[in-house]
Amino acid sequence: MTAYSQEVIRDLMEGKLPWPDTKRIMSAYKDDDRFFKALAVLQARVTWKERILLPVGEHLFIVQKGEKRVTRCTCGHEFGDYRRNWKLAANILVRDDEASLREIYPNSDLCDPNWMEIREFLCPSCFRLLEVEACPPGYPIVHDFEPDLEGFYRDWLGKPLGAHSRAPAGGGGAAPPKRE
Amino acid sequence: MLNTMSRPLPLRHRMLESERLMRETGCYDGITELELRARDPLKFETLHTKLRSFCVSAREMARRISASPGVREVGEMVVAIYTPEGDAVALSNGIMVHVHTMSRFIKWMIREGYEENPGIRDGDIFANNDAFIGTVQVPDVMDVMPIYYGGELVGWAGAVCHELEAGGITPGGDVCLAQERFTEGLFVCAEKVGENDELRRDYIIRCERNLRMPIYWVLDEKAKVASCIEMRESVKSIIDEVGIDYWRQVMKEFIEEGRRAQLARTRQLTVPGIYRGHTFYGHVTEGKPGFQPLGEPDWLYNMPLEMEITSEGKIKVDFDGTQPWGYHSMNCTPAGMDGGMFVTLTQHMNFEGLVNDGAWMATELNLPEGTWTNPDNEFCATATSWALLLPAYGVFQRLLSRGFIARGFVEEAFVGQVNSPMIEMGGTSQYNRSFGMAHFECAAAGSGALAIKDGLDTAYVGWNPESDMGNIEIWEQNMPMLYIGRSIVPNSGGAGKYRGGCAFVSTWLVHKTPHVRLVTSEHSSRVFDNAGMCGGYPAPTCQKHRAVRDTDIQERALRGEPLPHAPGIDPHRSDYERLLGGRHVTEEGPYITAPHKSGDVFSHAYNGGGGYGDVLERDAVKTAWDVENGFLTQEAAERIFGIVVREEDDGRFGVDKAATTKAQEAIRSKRKSRSVPVSQWLASQKTRVAERHVVPEVARMYDSAMRLSDRFARDFRAFWSLADDFTFSA
Numbered sequence: 001m002t003a004y005s006q007e008v009i010r011d012l013m014e015g016k017l018p019w020p021d022t023k024r025i026m027s028a029y030k031d032d033d034r035f036f037k038a039l040a041v042l043q044a045r046v047t048w049k050e051r052i053l054l055p056v057g058e059h060l061f062i063v064q065k066g067e068k069r070v071t072r073c074t075c076g077h078e079f080g081d082y083r084r085n086w087k088l089a090a091n092i093l094v095r096d097d098e099a100s101l102r103e104i105y106p107n108s109d110l111c112d113p114n115w116m117e118i119r120e121f122l123c124p125s126c127f128r129l130l131e132v133e134a135c136p137p138g139y140p141i142v143h144d145f146e147p148d149l150e151g152f153y154r155d156w157l158g159k160p161l162g163a164h165s166r167a168p169a170g171g172g173g174a175a176p177p178k179r180e
Numbered sequence: 181m182l183n184t185m186s187r188p189l190p191l192r193h194r195m196l197e198s199e200r201l202m203r204e205t206g207c208y209d210g211i212t213e214l215e216l217r218a219r220d221p222l223k224f225e226t227l228h229t230k231l232r233s234f235c236v237s238a239r240e241m242a243r244r245i246s247a248s249p250g251v252r253e254v255g256e257m258v259v260a261i262y263t264p265e266g267d268a269v270a271l272s273n274g275i276m277v278h279v280h281t282m283s284r285f286i287k288w289m290i291r292e293g294y295e296e297n298p299g300i301r302d303g304d305i306f307a308n309n310d311a312f313i314g315t316v317q318v319p320d321v322m323d324v325m326p327i328y329y330g331g332e333l334v335g336w337a338g339a340v341c342h343e344l345e346a347g348g349i350t351p352g353g354d355v356c357l358a359q360e361r362f363t364e365g366l367f368v369c370a371e372k373v374g375e376n377d378e379l380r381r382d383y384i385i386r387c388e389r390n391l392r393m394p395i396y397w398v399l400d401e402k403a404k405v406a407s408c409i410e411m412r413e414s415v416k417s418i419i420d421e422v423g424i425d426y427w428r429q430v431m432k433e434f435i436e437e438g439r440r441a442q443l444a445r446t447r448q449l450t451v452p453g454i455y456r457g458h459t460f461y462g463h464v465t466e467g468k469p470g471f472q473p474l475g476e477p478d479w480l481y482n483m484p485l486e487m488e489i490t491s492e493g494k495i496k497v498d499f500d501g502t503q504p505w506g507y508h509s510m511n512c513t514p515a516g517m518d519g520g521m522f523v524t525l526t527q528h529m530n531f532e533g534l535v536n537d538g539a540w541m542a543t544e545l546n547l548p549e550g551t552w553t554n555p556d557n558e559f560c561a562t563a564t565s566w567a568l569l570l571p572a573y574g575v576f577q578r579l580l581s582r583g584f585i586a587r588g589f590v591e592e593a594f595v596g597q598v599n600s601p602m603i604e605m606g607g608t609s610q611y612n613r614s615f616g617m618a619h620f621e622c623a624a625a626g627s628g629a630l631a632i633k634d635g636l637d638t639a640y641v642g643w644n645p646e647s648d649m650g651n652i653e654i655w656e657q658n659m660p661m662l663y664i665g666r667s668i669v670p671n672s673g674g675a676g677k678y679r680g681g682c683a684f685v686s687t688w689l690v691h692k693t694p695h696v697r698l699v700t701s702e703h704s705s706r707v708f709d710n711a712g713m714c715g716g717y718p719a720p721t722c723q724k725h726r727a728v729r730d731t732d733i734q735e736r737a738l739r740g741e742p743l744p745h746a747p748g749i750d751p752h753r754s755d756y757e758r759l760l761g762g763r764h765v766t767e768e769g770p771y772i773t774a775p776h777k778s779g780d781v782f783s784h785a786y787n788g789g790g791g792y793g794d795v796l797e798r799d800a801v802k803t804a805w806d807v808e809n810g811f812l813t814q815e816a817a818e819r820i821f822g823i824v825v826r827e828e829d830d831g832r833f834g835v836d837k838a839a840t841t842k843a844q845e846a847i848r849s850k851r852k853s854r855s856v857p858v859s860q861w862l863a864s865q866k867t868r869v870a871e872r873h874v875v876p877e878v879a880r881m882y883d884s885a886m887r888l889s890d891r892f893a894r895d896f897r898a899f900w901s902l903a904d905d906f907t908f909s910a
Contacts, residue, residue, distance in 0.1 A: 013590050015632040015678070022632065026591050029532060030448055038588025054451065054586050058631070058677070058714035058793050088862075091855035106815050107671050107749040108720035112706035114875040115462060115480060118717070120855070127851040129715040129794040134708050135458060136480065136878045138869045140899035141858070145582050147453035148491070155491050156447055 319353025352604020392616025438538020595628025626681030665745030676716030676791025716791030
């Protein structure tokens with residue numbers, strides 16, 4: 001079975017692994033223990049202790065907080081229950097005129113703000129840019145991802161969530177996917 | 181009558197039986213156990229590898245027969261081997277989108293009773309480019325030949341080339357001006373075009389008399405037939421080795437293995453759940469010559485995708501909520517949509533193991549009838565279906581990537597493909613002959629960023645992972661235009677922690693011709709037809725065309741004055757305007773105007789990909805490198821990323837750290853002062869939506885989406901708390 005050290009996974013996730021090594025990982029059979037190693041890398045990046053259950057973006061995580069599961073930013077800001085669209089609890093900056101679009105596209109032909117606006121979803125605490133939507137005015141905000149969290153842990157990882165409310169003991173391997 | 185069967189049709193019966201077994205057992209052809217694989221896995225795997233090598237070598241051989249720079253240089257060809265029922269067993273590299281569309285073509289012939297009339301015999305050649313039978317667009321011409329062994333049909337060999345000229349209302353293959361199928365060009369509708377391994381003379385004559393540049397099509401036909409014969413003979417020799425019984429069984433096991441591997445890989449790389457995303461495409465033709473007033477001239481296309489990954493590992497993609505088909509060439513058939521799914525999966529998930537139709541069988545597409553994805557009018561045109569197909573599957577790539585990120589496989593996360601606009605031409609060549617051609621350097625756009633690195637610059641398109649723009653000298657041999665520039669477009673990659681790959685722009689001097697029509701397609705107008713991810717911005721993909729007629733370029737060259745090589749970085753005044761005299765034209769949307777002649781200058785830009793992550797996390801040294809190498813302007817580095825880059829005495833670019841800290845702090849402050857809570861913004865927008873304060877094209881988009889999709893209408897009204905009967909109808 002393919003497996004990599006925690007350090008290699010960390011460097012890969014941070015974009016610091018040399019390209020030949022990255023390429024080898026991309027071309028090789030996938031490492032079945034990746035998920036929990038990746039979680040450990042992410043957990044080490046944040047300053048809070050609550051267990052990350054699933055990354056849903058570059059700086060967004062579903063986190064076990066007591067009995068609740070919430071969406072949380074790297075900085076610790078919480079967006080509420082993970083089943084709710086976190087964007088609705090974010091800050092938004094909308095670029096819908098030439099001046100604001102030119103800040104991002106100074107030398108290019110622009111979209112027509114009557115046809116398309118750029119919506120930036122920001123963390124209300126650290127003001128990281130978490131997601132961008134490009135859509136016509138009036139378009140409902142998209143709920144990007146509704147993971148089947150319970151089913152994932154139970155059926156795919158073979159580690160039901162109820163039994164794992166505490167942080168995992170470093171890099172535990174996921175059950176390899178069943179090959180029929 | 182074609183459909184009147186006077187005798188039993190064993191092949192058709194077998195295909196229907198295979199479909200029944202799949203429905204009943206959930207496994208391909210009822211193969212619930214991989215017996216041959218279990219018995220001797222090495223023999224099993226070796227045989228598939230051999231089949232794949234047959235395909236790869238047959239394609240490479242055939243490319244040398246072709247006269248088309250599209251096939252020879254850019255590799256616009258794919259070949260594959262199929263089961264008797266028409267399911268792909270093994271395939272070559274190349275334009276893999278067509279592996280599954282050819283499957284549809286073979287099945288269509290079987291279903292329509294071709295065994296009886298026109299008959300299926302050893303040495304027959306069948307051709308098709310009808311998207312409603314099984315291809316993507318009219319220039320995608322496919323040829324298949326049955327493989328007989330001991331009098332039994334034991335498979336098919338098939339090959340597709342993208343033709344550079346299809347004989348439509350506008351020159352080239354992606355016939356921009358086609359508004360119905362009757363103007364798309366030469367159709368070959370599942371036709372027997374050859375017997376005894378030879379193309380029929382009357383078919384060749386038809387091609388020669390109905391195409392602007394028949395040498396491309398005709399030699400491509402010969403190349404395809406040669407590759408099919410090569411694969412057929414290789415398959416026969418392998419059956420000699422393994423025996424016919426083993427062959428019959430192993431083909432099915434290969435496909436079932438492919439299906440199971442796809443399910444397992446989805447469970448390995450992603451997370452079950454619901455994923456959503458969207459993109460848009462602007463079609464602007466108001467006032468352009470040639471467009472018939474059959475529908476609204478300007479249209480905004482909405483492409484929302486919802487993907488479900490089931491507990492089993494099945495990927496279900498739903499296009500519910502998208503727009504109706506229209507009187508333009510951008511419609512797509514289910515065959516094209518299947519092909520898009522197949523080629524995307526091949527790139528993103530099938531990087532190991534057996535690659536064949538089994539992967540496609542582990543997916544499910546919902547293509548609502550009446551939409552551009554599944555038109556309920558077979559007269560509609562599909563010649564530029566890539567215009568919508570590419571952005572749509574770019575969304576699919578982002579949805580899959582969200583799953584890869586959630587699972588920790590960040591190296592597979594990819595912001596996705598973009599449209600790569602086509603330029604086509606026809607008229608009098610530099611050899612004083614009639615000609616027509618699609619310029620295929622578009623097969624080298626910028627890619628979306630990855631979650632760990634920048635996207636590929638000028639080196640990726642979705643339909644062919646083996647991307648190539650072709651050499652300038654080859655293109656110049658085939659058209660009456662000379663390159664005066666082929667340059668990276670600065671800032672054309674979407675910004676982000678990792679930027680999208682950059683695009684390039686070509687500038688040509690029209691040369692040695694009194695008359696050349698230039699036509700472009702698959703260029704979105706007024707909206708960016710791509711997106712970023714995780715904080716990355718979309719790439720600026722609604723670029724305009726710039727041309728100069730009756731230039732003074734010869735005089736300026738004689739005087740030794742500087743000439744323009746690219747549009748430059750001032751969106752309000754191009755380098756052409758600065759450095760050339762003549763009549764300057766800036767054109768939005770498809771370029772369809774009066775013919776050009778020697779001395780005119782024309783430019784055409786391709787697209788970059790979307791960005792990944794927050795711009796404030798971008799590496800400053802990489803940014804300086806980008807500026808130094810023309811991928812980014814200094815202005816953009818400072819405005820977008822807050823990275824202040826200065827040219828140093830030795831001509832290199834370095835980062836001004838203190839100024840950068842200040843500039844990035846200023847961007848953070850702007851974010852803080854200018855953003856508002858989403859709840860507050862929604863309250864301010866609700867009145868606008870309720871009162872329908874949007875431009876007519878946006879209102880029409882919402883209206884048609886709500887009419888075609890109950891779910892879209894319900895979700896829209898619920899999101900904005902509108903009445904149950906709210907509509908955008910006039």
